[in-house]
Amino acid sequence: MAIAQLSTVVLDCPDPDALGRFYQQLVGGELKQEDHDWTHLTLSSGTDLAFQSAPGFAPPNWPAPDDSQQFHLDLTVADLDAAEQQVLALGARVLDAGDPSRSWRVYADPVGHPFCLCKD
Structure with a gap:
């Protein structure tokens, strides 16, 4: 329980x-x-x-094997390419587009928190 x-x-x-x-x-x-x-x-x-x-906020470093990414959100989407264009237009940036056959991609929000778009 x-x-x-x-x-x-x-x-x-x-x-x-x-x-x-x-x-x-x-x-x-x-x-x-x-x-x-x-x-x-x-x-x-x-x-x-x-x-x-958070005064003095410092975004996580990703990827950094000797530093913490703190946390990340996994967000499911129907179409990775379309969702990528939308999040970039909102101010996100690509951290890891990866292999095109992979079912997920990594981005940073406008202040640096990593999040993943994952194919539904």
């Missing part, structure tokens, strides 16, 4: 509202700015994302 249920994943960042808007455009949901230090994205899946102001 589990002790708890995951309800929210919190990402440190320099601008919670801006990063919240990026992820809202990426995964949908309802965005609510709680205050200047915290923005909350309620997802239809039941798990939420929140964005917390």
